[in-house]
Amino acid sequence: xxxxxxxxxxxxxxxxPPDVLKDRAYDPVPASPRREVDPYCYLGATEVQQPxxxxxxxxxxxxxxxxxxxxxxxxxxxxxAIELRPLMTSRFDMARxxxxxxPTPRQSNVLIIGGYLSLKTLKRVIRAYEQMPxxxxxxxxxxxxxxxxxxxxxxYTINKLDLYLPVDVYISGCMPRPExxxxxxxxxxxxxxxxxxxxxxxxxxxxxxxxxxxxxxxGDWRMPDYNW
Amino acid sequence: MQxxxxxxxETVALSGLTRRLEELRGDGxxxxxxxxxxDWLEDGEFEVSYILTDPVLFRTVIxxxxxxxxxxxxxxxxxxWPQAVTYEQEINEMFGIRFEGSPRQGVPFILEGxxxxxxxxxxxxxxxxxxxxxxxxxxxxSIDTRRFVGRVxxxxxxxxxxxxxxxxxxxxxxxxxxxxxxxxxxxxxxxx
Numbered sequence: 001x002x003x004x005x006x007x008x009x010x011x012x013x014x015x016x017p018p019d020v021l022k023d024r025a026y027d028p029v030p031a032s033p034r035r036e037v038d039p040y041c042y043l044g045a046t047e048v049q050q051p052x053x054x055x056x057x058x059x060x061x062x063x064x065x066x067x068x069x070x071x072x073x074x075x076x077x078x079x080x081a082i083e084l085r086p087l088m089t090s091r092f093d094m095a096r097x098x099x100x101x102x103p104t105p106r107q108s109n110v111l112i113i114g115g116y117l118s119l120k121t122l123k124r125v126i127r128a129y130e131q132m133p134x135x136x137x138x139x140x141x142x143x144x145x146x147x148x149x150x151x152x153x154x155x156y157t158i159n160k161l162d163l164y165l166p167v168d169v170y171i172s173g174c175m176p177r178p179e180x181x182x183x184x185x186x187x188x189x190x191x192x193x194x195x196x197x198x199x200x201x202x203x204x205x206x207x208x209x210x211x212x213x214x215x216x217x218x219g220d221w222r223m224p225d226y227n228w
Numbered sequence: 229m230q231x232x233x234x235x236x237x238e239t240v241a242l243s244g245l246t247r248r249l250e251e252l253r254g255d256g257x258x259x260x261x262x263x264x265x266x267d268w269l270e271d272g273e274f275e276v277s278y279i280l281t282d283p284v285l286f287r288t289v290i291x292x293x294x295x296x297x298x299x300x301x302x303x304x305x306x307x308x309w310p311q312a313v314t315y316e317q318e319i320n321e322m323f324g325i326r327f328e329g330s331p332r333q334g335v336p337f338i339l340e341g342x343x344x345x346x347x348x349x350x351x352x353x354x355x356x357x358x359x360x361x362x363x364x365x366x367x368x369x370s371i372d373t374r375r376f377v378g379r380v381x382x383x384x385x386x387x388x389x390x391x392x393x394x395x396x397x398x399x400x401x402x403x404x405x406x407x408x409x410x411x412x413x414x415x416x417x418x419x420x
Contacts, residue, residue: 118338119340119341120338120339120340123340146365147364147365147368148362148364148365148368152358152364152368153354153355153358154354154358155344155347155352155354155357155358156338156339156347157362158362159358159362159363159364159365160362160363160364160365163363217361217362218340218341219340219341219342219343220340220341
């Protein structure tokens, strides 16, 4: 009975490594579902298809740039945000990875869910996530985001974050130490460099399923829907 | 009335509540520190406690008033202490007690869009609500710390107790609440 109400977001399937020489349809720059051409990477956004090697090199450079410039939205949802503060200090120094804390979603592209999410907070988190500009990633921090953690039987906290937002990297622990956070961010940077962290594209492709899941738990939905 | 020198606990009937609060306020207990509720489910009553503090003589009075669960209504004290509005709003949301004359009654404080009975009542089953509304990730296991009692000196039995069992934490908790699995666990640990 419970499973009928839930719209399943498709599981992330690891793509097979492309055979570049044989598979001519292989595209290293996956097209966004709403915007066919990325004008910042297709110089001039011309109709002419560039050669494959050229596009591959461009994608490599673009992903390298993105991975080394993660701007984190400083939005602590639970107790896990306590472990984010040392990252910004001189001991752990997240600035050496090119990461910077930002106060608003319009200026950031990494959203860290720092712990449990009550429904009241989930509503604000969804709103903040949809306000972030396009190359954006979600990091689930702590076991509360993975399976509910110590709040698994609470009446007002969700148990699985990836039903409602596309999570790129989970960091387990209750709470994870700053060293674990650094390892998680390096994992995220590795995935971005390999072009695998496409959570925001999956969010757009499965927007209807995500919206159904979100509206199922949030009682009074008084927000505009995602419309860009 | 109980007293241990600086903290006094007393109970008052509903009819004399406002008069007693004003008496205490005139006596020097000018600060409303906390309003809290106890749910006496077996007696069919709520007990609303007003914790008042005298900041000069450092005295504290815990004034309790019992009201029936069927008609949970109380006069507001927000005309005496304005900060009581927030306490009364939260108590109204979490326990369903209505404070007559208090503003913001029925306005959501934390629970936005809540449709069930007030969740801090003891007859509200939070685990059942969580099972029905939020999906659990399969594969979750729990290790009951009661299995470690008395076993830490023996290395082998310690590692045995550490082995996770093939059951879900959620079902285990459900069985625990029924009194099923709890007995067997306690039996194991007292064997030694």
